[in-house]
Amino acid sequence: MKAYKRIIFACAILAISNAQAQTIDSAGVASITAPSAKAGMSLKEAINYALQNNPELKKSKFDVSISRETVKQTVAIGLPQVTASGGYQHYNRIPGNWIKNFAPTPGAPEYIFLQFQQQVNSTGTIGVNQLLFDGSYLVGLKATKQFVDMSKFLEAKTEYDVQVNVSKAYLMVASTRMNIGLLENNIAVLEKSTADVKALFEEGFSEELDYQRLQLSLNNLKVQKQKLENTVDMLLNVLKLQMGMDLTENLELSDDIESIDAYIRMSDIANTSSWNPSLRPEFQVLNQAITLGKLDKKRYQMGYLPKLVGFYQHQQMTMRPEFNFFESNLTPNNNWVPSDLFGLQIQWTLFDGLNAQSKIREVQYKIDKAEVDLKSFENAASMEWKNAQNTYKLQLQQAALQKENMDLAQDIYDKTQIKFQEGVGSTLEMAQAESELKNSQINYLNAVYDLVLAKIEYHKAIGKPLN
Numbered sequence: 001m002k003a004y005k006r007i008i009f010a011c012a013i014l015a016i017s018n019a020q021a022q023t024i025d026s027a028g029v030a031s032i033t034a035p036s037a038k039a040g041m042s043l044k045e046a047i048n049y050a051l052q053n054n055p056e057l058k059k060s061k062f063d064v065s066i067s068r069e070t071v072k073q074t075v076a077i078g079l080p081q082v083t084a085s086g087g088y089q090h091y092n093r094i095p096g097n098w099i100k101n102f103a104p105t106p107g108a109p110e111y112i113f114l115q116f117q118q119q120v121n122s123t124g125t126i127g128v129n130q131l132l133f134d135g136s137y138l139v140g141l142k143a144t145k146q147f148v149d150m151s152k153f154l155e156a157k158t159e160y161d162v163q164v165n166v167s168k169a170y171l172m173v174a175s176t177r178m179n180i181g182l183l184e185n186n187i188a189v190l191e192k193s194t195a196d197v198k199a200l201f202e203e204g205f206s207e208e209l210d211y212q213r214l215q216l217s218l219n220n221l222k223v224q225k226q227k228l229e230n231t232v233d234m235l236l237n238v239l240k241l242q243m244g245m246d247l248t249e250n251l252e253l254s255d256d257i258e259s260i261d262a263y264i265r266m267s268d269i270a271n272t273s274s275w276n277p278s279l280r281p282e283f284q285v286l287n288q289a290i291t292l293g294k295l296d297k298k299r300y301q302m303g304y305l306p307k308l309v310g311f312y313q314h315q316q317m318t319m320r321p322e323f324n325f326f327e328s329n330l331t332p333n334n335n336w337v338p339s340d341l342f343g344l345q346i347q348w349t350l351f352d353g354l355n356a357q358s359k360i361r362e363v364q365y366k367i368d369k370a371e372v373d374l375k376s377f378e379n380a381a382s383m384e385w386k387n388a389q390n391t392y393k394l395q396l397q398q399a400a401l402q403k404e405n406m407d408l409a410q411d412i413y414d415k416t417q418i419k420f421q422e423g424v425g426s427t428l429e430m431a432q433a434e435s436e437l438k439n440s441q442i443n444y445l446n447a448v449y450d451l452v453l454a455k456i457e458y459h460k461a462i463g464k465p466l467n
Helices: 002-020 043-053 055-077 135-202 208-243 257-263 281-302 355-421 427-462
Strands: 081-090 097-100 111-114 120-133 307-320 337-347
Touching (some): 043 055, 043 135, 055 135, 135 208, 135 257, 135 281, 135 427, 257 427
Antiparallel strands (some): 097 111, 307 337
């Protein structure tokens, strides 16, 4: 009877382990079935969605548009400025002045009051100003174009960050779901095995301890599954946030780790001569900041030169004793009197209290600081690239070793199961072999996850697209 019970318990463990043992494809990735889901969004589709909807990327695109409008506004300063104005004045009491009566007659006052204004006055003016020379304007115009380039570099950096962040979030969801798939397979088999052993126990063909062990394992698996399902919900929300998707929308994913691994293609990491920190978007941003700083310094230096403006003005003016603009056949004193004026205006700051000198030094300090930042980034980028190379190679080896361990654990389990069936093995050996097989599968899944993550970090380190 004891041998019969051991065989029943061994069959239950065998069924569980067979559900856990997964086939390995030619790419070396475990083909573990994820929870069933409707056809969902692939990683490529998720990235494309994020490139259209991520709020930070949207803002960076707006910044590019804003910088282009800034260029247009700066260009407009150097184009002719045409203005028109008009005015109307009506005196209720006409002003005047007391003047000395230089030819008084007998009885005449010594001072007389004279009014030189008419009751109604109106003017119409049109003027044109043209900037002829301004050194600061010429440098500022060039700087605005460089500012557009800076906005584009920032947009490119944001776009790259979005791709990396979406890929990492997608990978975490796919990895967690694969673990859930493994647990679901184990739970399904363990539920049946537990029910079978319970029935045998009730018939007196099995010990209660066998049933309790299976029930304990089943409960632990269900607890793990609930935790992972809750984790998936949180990770999906993180992914939605990175994609710019409303958190209330339903999101189904179609790619597993195998698909993600195939999507992210690797460059030749042995070709060290192809790497250059200038390929990183951060380098372009820092380098452009130096360029803008130098132009800003030159703008202040050009401020010492004079500013020359040409202008032309045409004016029509009339002074009338009353409001009679809609009457005809008026006397000549009601006519509009034209005038034209043109000329040049020069503005030259001879001394500004050393304000410009202070600004020039301030800008130079900022340039020096930016150059230090750029040099530091070059060193940090070189370190990141070397570390990413080493990490990728290490994770590639780790994945291969974990695959070997999983195959070895499967072989150990198979041999232990044969010994147990022949009556020369123990239940403890079977449980230990089953536990080692399960752990080796989980370790391999984690190794593949780390390998894909290392590929993402490597692409980030060299500043190249993920595929």
